[in-house]
Amino acid sequence: MARRRGIMSDHFKEELAKELGFYDVVQQEGWGGIRARDAGNMVKRAIELAEQQLLQAKK
Numbered sequence: 001m002a003r004r005r006g007i008m009s010d011h012f013k014e015e016l017a018k019e020l021g022f023y024d025v026v027q028q029e030g031w032g033g034i035r036a037r038d039a040g041n042m043v044k045r046a047i048e049l050a051e052q053q054l055l056q057a058k059k
Contacts, residue, residue, distance in 0.1 A: 008046060016042045 006013075013031070017023040022038045034042075 012046070013042065016045055020045065 008016075014023065014026070017026050017034075017038075020038065020041055022034055025033050025038075
């Protein structure tokens with residue numbers, strides 16, 4: 001099975017994890033150690049940021 005390549009850069013994911021308060025878990029256990037809720041919140045925040053950028057680009 002081929003490994004999927006992530007859409008978000010590692011740096012961006014780390015910044016989101018810091019903002020959302022679970023970066024310590026990532027450092028200790030890797031990305032596999034985060035809760036599903038944290039992963040969902042990270043995706044939700046990434047979408048919010050992307051939408052903001054799109055709105056700003058339209059102005």
